[in-house]
Amino acid sequence: MANARQDHRSEPWKDPGATPYVRIDKVTKKFGDFVAVDDVTLNIYRGEIFCLLGGSGCGKTTLLRMMAGFEAPTAGSISLDGVDITAMPPYERPVNMMFQSYALFPHMTVQKNVAFGLHQDKLPKSEIDARVAEMLKLVRMEQFASRAPHQLSGGQRQRVALARSLVKRPKLLLLDEPLAALDKKLREHTQFELINIQETLGVTFVVVTHDQEEAMTLASRIGVMNHSEIVQVGTPADIYEYPGSRFVADFIGSVNMFEGRLIEDEPYYVRVESADLGGVFHVSHGVSAAPNATVWVALRPEKIHILRDRPDGEGDNRVAGVVTEIAYLGDQSIYFVRLAGGRLVRVTQPNILRQSGGGRISWDEQVWLSWDSSSPVVVTQ
Amino acid sequence: MAILGFLESGGGHAVSRNAREVGDSSPFVLTGLMAWIKALGPYRWASNRLRDRGMSGRTAVISVPYLWLLLFFLVPFLIVLKISFSDIRLGMPPYEPFVTWASAHVMDLKFNFGNYAFLWEDALYRNAYANSIMTAGFSTILCLLIGYPMAYGIARSKPSWRNLLLLLVMLPFWTSFLLRVYAWIGILKNNGLINNLLMSMGVIDEPIVMLQTNFAVYLGIVYSYLPFMVLPLYTAIEKLDLTLLEAAADLGCRPTKAFFKITIPLTKGGIVAGSMLVFIPAVGEFVIPALLGGPGSLMIGRVLWEEFFNNRSWPIASAVAIAMLILLVFPIWILQRVQGREMGAHR
Amino acid sequence: MNQRRSFFVLTMMVFGFAFLYIPILSLIVYSFNESRLVTVWGGFSTKWYVALLHNEPVKQAAWLSFRIATMNATGATILGTLAGLALARFGRFRSRSLLAGLTTAPLVMPEVITGLSMLLLFVAMEQVFHWPDGRGITTITIAHITFSMAYVTVVVQSRLATLDESLEEAALDLGARPAKVFFLITLPIIMPAILAGWLLAFTLSWDDLVITSFVNGPGSSTLPVLIFSKMRLGVSPDINALATVLVLIVTVGIVAAGLLMARQQKRRDLDVQQAVAGNQ
Structure with missing residues (x-):
């Protein structure tokens, strides 16, 4: 579980002068009487892989969906790169999401799936083709471009979903349980692939996961959530070696x-x-x-x-x-x-x-x- | 509804199956089409007008079917209710106005419960209600007795056979209901198929009277609604985990007992759904008693029809309809919604 | 688990399918009967088909039924799809439960009540607004749309319920506006369900006797109304011929659709197998 990435990474969260890239400020989300996210404040810095870790129903997915724009916060604000995006609809946010189910459009080929986002921006065809090809090459799916999603294996679908969410060069990529649908062997391999791609492109990742091992491997920092609140934020080593509460100590390891x-x-x-x-x-x-x-x-x-x-x-x-x-x-x-x-x-x-x-x-x-x-x-x- | 669910699941497969063909004739054609439509003046005009009035696309999507149903489904019932309180008169329309303006500002409401009193006092109507419920209930039980083994047999067939057998159950549903009921006239009448066959074999000398009896009505209902029973039962039985029966056998339960202790309780949802689908339309059935039933097999749907068309008594027909709504339809509707909610909660 | 079916179950299946199909088969067989007495065999003949071909009222009624069924199916599909979309996707909105109630109520409503209430509405509207002017194709179509849109709503709503909502969210996330998401993602994916809904609405309208009887006017006899009036006079071999034609059309359609579905399913299974094998 050693995290090699910390060695050559700067640690902006230790620098009080650094400006956070994503600023989640006192965000609360209620569904009727149920409080899904309770007064969460969180800063995420450019280039991070930030993992939201917690059990089911702890509010981590709701928080992610608020960053994507699928849910509006009941209170509080979210800003990205200095711009308040709290009220911005999902189709205008420079944020993309990789869904747990991958959500590949079943009636489109791999190529069309990846090109979908670029088509919405009305880019010229030549540029779309070039960027799709580049992206498929990055995830090693170029020879599957004309396949339909149901003709792909689970790992291949995962890579197409990743390509589709990265092709628009989002400022922030949200990943909802990105590896949960893969079997154990493939999951380990894919974790490192994901880190490599993130380092190549330099996109900021926010990952939601319930799997502590996954969070430890991927994350630059982890935010542990419990009962709709963030209970501790820190590097994987901090969280493991210096848990701040009984819950965190017990939840991790x-x-x-x-x-x-x-x-x-x-x-x-x-x-x-x-x-x-x-x-x-x-x-x-x-x-x-x-x-x-x-x-x-x-x-x-x-x-x-x-x-x-x-x-x-x-x-x-x-x-x-x-x-x-x-x-x-x-x-x-x-x-x-x-x-x-x-x-x-x-x-x-x-x-x-x-x-x-x-x-x-x-x-x-x-x-x-x-x-x-x-x-x-x-x-x- | 089960029939619909069946259709829908068939449709579901087709989606991804088409995925390969879509390939290049992509839905971006649709984008093009949309752009073209948007470029048209009327579209822009309409969407601007809507937006001016604070109408989003969302509101429009909700309000179009809403208004339709309010106008053509809810309002008519208020009119029926109104006319059920009116007096009969000769002329067109054949009822007295309900609201009369005594003077310019004084509205004169005339409630007339006479029609309902008439329904209550005349044994004909009470019998028709009771008869409808009994006929529908009895037919539902018959349907269940025939439908359960069929559904069970289909669900336990080889997978390659299942779809074909289901298709065979569905096929009659798509062919005209009227003609299928009509077919029974030819089979049941005095010189019909059954009587001819039995007489030529010398089993009977005199034809058995089957047409225009209650028996014919039961037969017609069971025949017409059997597919509605089989499909939900099939869905329920097919979902049943077979290892449960193996576990029961392993624990010393004999197959017949396992059927009653395991299979039946676990397919209760299908039994209830199927029974509803048969019972509800059977209660209000008009065509089957009219074509196959005799003068004695009065069902409430037929009474309403005859009040309306033969006696031209609109207020009585309306009162029959309202009574039917309150006594039959409304309880069933509530029951179905409660059940639906329970099923939703289990999911 | 074994595929063993008891003798009892097999017997009941044979009995059940015989019960479903013998009446239809008897209709078909007797349509080729020379004799006017439908159930007394008088030799093979196709004369009732020839007679059907020259029966103008039947042809007119069939054409009227076809036009009404087509208009009804289209209208009911549009309204039903909108209602299904609203119920399945718009979360909780004001008076949602009333809309849900209004869309399921026609499913449990006896046809005689629906027919009566629609007629009384049309009469009242004619008195107040002087529209619709008399009863005919317009009133029949409106009545049919009202009861058959409920079925389309159920089909579309249940399809949407099983459709992974994150597909639509993914499209939003990739920059498509809600209306565009509907046309590019939702509509193509649920199209088979919508087509099934259209066919269902068409069939319901094509078959409907009771509601039509209430809201039709002179000169607007649909095929079921015509058949019913002939039936009340007793069995007649030309109805058998007509029934045979209708049954054949439906059978060919359903069997073709069934074969197509089976073939595509097989190909899809093959694709999936290859995808899994290719990954190992």
Whole structure:
């Protein structure tokens, strides 16, 4: 899940002077009594792949449809490249969308589908042909130009839909679950293809997805949505390593969550006493919460070491337990360890060595769990 | 409606099938046509006038069919209602005006419930109502008994056969209703096909009287509306997941019992839809009782017709129509809409 | 799952199809009967067809029915498509439920009531506006459009309900205005449903006896009205001949359409197979 793109990317969201390209300002959308999007404010910068991530019904698609112009916000405004587009109808916006169902016109060939948008702009035929050909070449569909959509496979349809939405050179491309209809193998391959095309053309992408892996791979930044609100915005690494709430920690990846009480609160570390854990967490980052407040400690399973012997050294961040369950997944194994208080902890360990006899920890063994003090994250909500 | 659904699904296939042919004779021809139409003065004039009055295309799309239905469907019922309260008179039109102007500003409303009282008191009308409901109900049950096995058989046929068999069910629907009812006259009458056949075989000596009996009316209704029953049943049975029956068998349920415990409950939607499609038109049926039924098989549609055409009693005919609306049509319409909403909710 | 059908189901299917087709077959067979007594076989003859060919009232009635059915189908298709579009695509608008009610009501309305109410409307309109002047082709067509547009509405509405709305949104998104989206995307895609609706409206009008009987005037006897008046006088072999002609026309049409559909379906299946195979 490493995101190579961040290395050679500027990070305009860190620059307070940078002007956002898309500015979503206090946007609310109600359908009758139901609030689909609740007071969302969001800035997206030029050249980003911004992922809106959330479960079904969290409002991410409604937000996307408001950017496309299919829904009008109940309150708030949306501007693109300095122009207020809130009331602009979809056929006038310099925004295009790739639909989840691809929405290829069944009565038109691939060529006609891609040319449709250009025809609406009344461009000369020669230019239309040239741009369509160029686009089909980019998505490697040039030899299918005269096919009808039903004569294409799922992956081919996806590429035609992409070509059709990019051919008008939109300022903003909206993608609604772009890979959901593809099978797993093809999806992985297509993710990187999508990133390459985005980098070639430099178009700003907003992607809606419910698939966290997809969001982690594609996104320059992720906006996690829950209950019609944006709960956290950040790079994939930020979201994973520094979740701001229990929801985000739990939604992205798997996590062990311990409820506890803040007993020591210093600028550079905190100590949390947790009955769940039957011990004290020592966490090497500060928290803004009142002393004795109830907090939660999130600890990722891959950040826990599992050992037969008690680890050396003084201090907290170690606990004893019994292995109750092991799942062997090939590349890694998942251990479920029951602590003295009854709490189950999930631990994953990569299987670096090939399985060999009694070297591995097995069922019902007494083990010690330990972790670095920089690994847990304390969240207050 | 099921028949329509069938048509529509046939149409659905055709769409993408044509996709290949469209190829170059593309719908941009249509764009050209549109441009041409737009260039014409009248189009521009009309659309400008509409826009001046705040009429968008959307409003126009809604209001055209709306106004048509209001004028030609809703208003007529108000007139029927009005005339049902009027007195009969000789002349043309054969009813007294309902609203008379006593003076320039005083409107004189005359409600006359006499027509309704007449309907209530005369056993003929009550019998006709009861008879209509019974005839339609009985025919619906017969249709279901014949239609269910047929639909079941079609749904369990080889896929290549299914469309052909469905086409065979549909075909009579497209041929004239009147002529199909007429065909039964030739079969049922005293020197008709059945009697001739039975007499020549020596089974009977005297012809059996079948035409102009209630039996003939049931037969006519079942025959005419059987396709309406089979199609929704077929749709429901065809959708049924066969692994459910396998699961039932696996759990020790015998096929007959599985049919009543699994198949019937899960195809209830089709049974209700099909029964509605038969019962509703059968209640108001005129042609079948008029051609096949005897003087005894009075159905309400036929009574209305005879009041209107033979007795020229427009107010009575109107009162019959209103009574029919309130007692039969309206409940059915409500029931159908509620059911439709339920089905929508399940989707 | 096996394709086993019980003996009972097979028997009922044979019985059911025999029940549907024997009357029609008997109509056809007796149309070639020499004898005037329709059901007593008097030898093979085509004389009733010759008689039909020279029967001016029948030919006139058929032509009138054809004209009315064509006008009706066209009018009902336009109005029904607009109504179907409004109901399926315009979301919630004011008095939508009234429109929905008005479009489904003719489907459950007994024909005698529709016929009576239309006639009373025309009489009242004539009194007040002096239009329509008497009853005839105009009043019949208006009445037919009113009841058959409901069927077109249902066909179009249910087609639109299954049509992926994102197709239309995609066209909007690519810069086409709403009216253009309708003509370039929606209309071509739902065209088969609209054609089916047109044919349905045509058939309903062509077959209609009851409503026509109320709203027709002297000299405007459509074919069903003419046939019905002949039937009340008893069976007659020339009706059999006429029935045979009508049944044949419909059968040829339906069978041709069915074959065409089957062939195109096969070709489409092949296309899809190739697309899937080509991708692996």
